[in-house]
Amino acid sequence: MIEATSLTKRYGDKLAVDQLSFGVRAGVVTGFLGPNGAGKSTTMRMIMGLDAPSSGGVTVNGRHYHDLPWPLHEVGALLEAKAIHPGRSARAHLQMLAEVNQIGRARVDEVLEIVGLTSVAGQRAGKFSLGMGQRLGIAAALLGDPEVLLFDEPVNGLDPDGIRWVRNLLRGLASEGRTVFVSSHLMSEMALTADEVIIIGQGRLIAQLPTGELLAQSSQRFVRVRSPGLAVLQARLDHEGALTAVEEDGSLSVRGLDEVAIGELAATIPVVLHELAPQSASLEEAYMELTEDSVEFHGGETSMTMSTGERA
Amino acid sequence: MSTPAVNPVGTSMKILPTGHYGISGLLRSEWTKLRTVRSTMWTLGITVVIGIGISALATAETRSHWATMSPGDRLSFDPTSTSLTALLFCQLAIGVLGVLVMSAEYGTGTIRATFSAAPRRPLVLAAKGAVFGAVALVVSEVVAFVSFLVGQALLSAPAAHASLSTPGALRAVVGTGLYLAVIGLFALGLATVIRHTAGAISAFVGILLVVPIIVQALPNSIQEGIRRFLPLRIGVEMMSVNSGGGLHSFAPWTGLFVLCAYTAVLLAIGGVLLVSRDA
Numbered sequence: 001m002i003e004a005t006s007l008t009k010r011y012g013d014k015l016a017v018d019q020l021s022f023g024v025r026a027g028v029v030t031g032f033l034g035p036n037g038a039g040k041s042t043t044m045r046m047i048m049g050l051d052a053p054s055s056g057g058v059t060v061n062g063r064h065y066h067d068l069p070w071p072l073h074e075v076g077a078l079l080e081a082k083a084i085h086p087g088r089s090a091r092a093h094l095q096m097l098a099e100v101n102q103i104g105r106a107r108v109d110e111v112l113e114i115v116g117l118t119s120v121a122g123q124r125a126g127k128f129s130l131g132m133g134q135r136l137g138i139a140a141a142l143l144g145d146p147e148v149l150l151f152d153e154p155v156n157g158l159d160p161d162g163i164r165w166v167r168n169l170l171r172g173l174a175s176e177g178r179t180v181f182v183s184s185h186l187m188s189e190m191a192l193t194a195d196e197v198i199i200i201g202q203g204r205l206i207a208q209l210p211t212g213e214l215l216a217q218s219s220q221r222f223v224r225v226r227s228p229g230l231a232v233l234q235a236r237l238d239h240e241g242a243l244t245a246v247e248e249d250g251s252l253s254v255r256g257l258d259e260v261a262i263g264e265l266a267a268t269i270p271v272v273l274h275e276l277a278p279q280s281a282s283l284e285e286a287y288m289e290l291t292e293d294s295v296e297f298h299g300g301e302t303s304m305t306m307s308t309g310e311r312a
Numbered sequence: 313m314s315t316p317a318v319n320p321v322g323t324s325m326k327i328l329p330t331g332h333y334g335i336s337g338l339l340r341s342e343w344t345k346l347r348t349v350r351s352t353m354w355t356l357g358i359t360v361v362i363g364i365g366i367s368a369l370a371t372a373e374t375r376s377h378w379a380t381m382s383p384g385d386r387l388s389f390d391p392t393s394t395s396l397t398a399l400l401f402c403q404l405a406i407g408v409l410g411v412l413v414m415s416a417e418y419g420t421g422t423i424r425a426t427f428s429a430a431p432r433r434p435l436v437l438a439a440k441g442a443v444f445g446a447v448a449l450v451v452s453e454v455v456a457f458v459s460f461l462v463g464q465a466l467l468s469a470p471a472a473h474a475s476l477s478t479p480g481a482l483r484a485v486v487g488t489g490l491y492l493a494v495i496g497l498f499a500l501g502l503a504t505v506i507r508h509t510a511g512a513i514s515a516f517v518g519i520l521l522v523v524p525i526i527v528q529a530l531p532n533s534i535q536e537g538i539r540r541f542l543p544l545r546i547g548v549e550m551m552s553v554n555s556g557g558g559l560h561s562f563a564p565w566t567g568l569f570v571l572c573a574y575t576a577v578l579l580a581i582g583g584v585l586l587v588s589r590d591a
Contacts, residue, residue, distance in 0.1 A: 050428070066431045066432070069331065070328050070333055071431060073326070073329070079424055079428075082421075083425060085349055087350050088349055092348035097425055097429045099341040101429055140425060147326055
């Protein structure tokens with residue numbers, strides 16, 4: 001359980017995280033989405049007590065990180081890939097963390113086994129690939145068998161096999177009742193992994209909702225129409241109150257009327273239709289729409305007004 | 313790779329160890345850190361080789377020229393300090409290790425893992441200081457004693473030579489080892505404040521070797537007032553048997569106390585900055 005309340009981080013006059021409030025609950029994978037530079041890593045560092053909030057606060061299991069008696073037994077985190085001394089072996093890296101929190105050697109070997117690094121555990125970490133570094137970071141996060149887990153961009157640098165492995169790992173950890181908080185700038189990745197998403201842009205909360213609802217709520221539903229009599233059809237649709245826009249590929253996108261209404265309208269003109277295809281936005285598009293708005297500081301109607309503007 | 317086998321854990325069923333993390337775990341962790349990187353072996357190895365090796369060269373050289381030395385030179389010859397001077401080079405190696413103990417954590421990013429495991433940062437600094445300080449002290453004392461004994465063995469009669477029972481000799485040998493360990497902690501303090509390896513090493517070398525050159529360029533009246541405060545001066549006084557807290561120097565133990573005070577202030581500032589700055 002992670003709870004952020006008006007969490008704010010200011011660097012000079014730049015607000016990296018701005019009045020962020022959210023809750024991450026146990027038992028599900030919660031995705032933390034936002035474009036690069038949106039404040040995801042800063043937020044995660046504040047959860048871990050590494051960066052001090054300028055105002056507001058964040059607790060883990062009801063306590064500030066600083067007050068946890070055995071931090072690694074309660075919270076595990078992968079914050080950055082390859083944050084390892086290149087001259088130290090993977091086992092020594094885990095060993096030095098384990099010793100602080102009274103974690104036995106057996107557990108060190110166990111997490112090495114879980115992440116598949118047993119065979120290279122004695123090698124200097126400087127020789128590790130980015131993917132191996134990620135695995136070692138994940139091993140460090142799992143070390144104390146914690147209830148709360150944070151992963152900052154865990155699939156970066158992994159091959160497809162590794163990505164699938166991380167996905168299974170995250171889902172497995174959540175199914176055991178743990179709190180799993182995963183950041184990513186890739187919507188598609190979160191669509192496959194997260195049950196719930198927290199979306200931020202420019203340090204501000206844009207939305208927190210179940211992944212499925214994100215798609216459903218999207219205002220990006222439209223109907224793509226192709227027709228030799230496009231101009232006539234468009235004038236008529238506008239007259240009926242639909243929002244239309246001619247796309248770069250020559251098709252017409254129509255919002256506000258469904259494919260049945262458009263088809264019937266076309267028949268009354270009459271106009272021949274070459275395509276009449278309802279489009280639902282991909283999760284990626286829904287996310288782009290949400291974060292674009294945050295970048296432009298505009299309301300939800302931005303794309304609509306632009307479309308109608310094009311038509312005029 | 314198959315689905316990972318993670319120990320199942322119910323949300324509130326997790327049993328934590330009693331009490332909370334503390335200094336004993338941190339001391340073990342810092343010891344692990346120190347012995348699992350090569351830079352420790354390199355810097356300490358250089359300390360041993362340079363300290364003992366150059367001492368042997370210096371004393372052997374003096375022995376070979378003894379017959380041609382003027383009576384005045386013979387009279388002012390201090391066999392103890394001759395066998396210890398090489399340890400002035402050792403302080404560079406010890407200092408570099410002191411810097412790396414802290415700066416390497418920042419350079420590699422492991423500092424965030426360290427502070428995640430132990431969020432009370434001054435406690436981490438205390439553990440680092442204790443472990444590094446103890447290792448530096450043991451190595452420095454060994455080098456000081458071996459350098460002295462090898463040096464005196466090479467300075468056989470008729471050349472003047474000392475033994476540990478020579479007045480002031482034991483103080484010089486033990487004190488030189490202490491001086492090296494404290495100068496290492498001084499470097500650790502600098503690195504805690506500066507956080508970057510290159511910057512901290514530059515500052516360390518600057519304070520140790522460049523500042524004395526600048527001081528030497530000052531008018532005598534000013535120079536005499538401040539020279540005694542220079543760490544290098546304090547070290548030289550400690551190595552010498554004849555030093556008796558001359559007009560422009562502190563007595564050996566007073567000097568070491570001053571150096572300890574610098575180090576304590578630096579470590580205290582470092583501790584405060586560790587807490588106030590983001591990791």
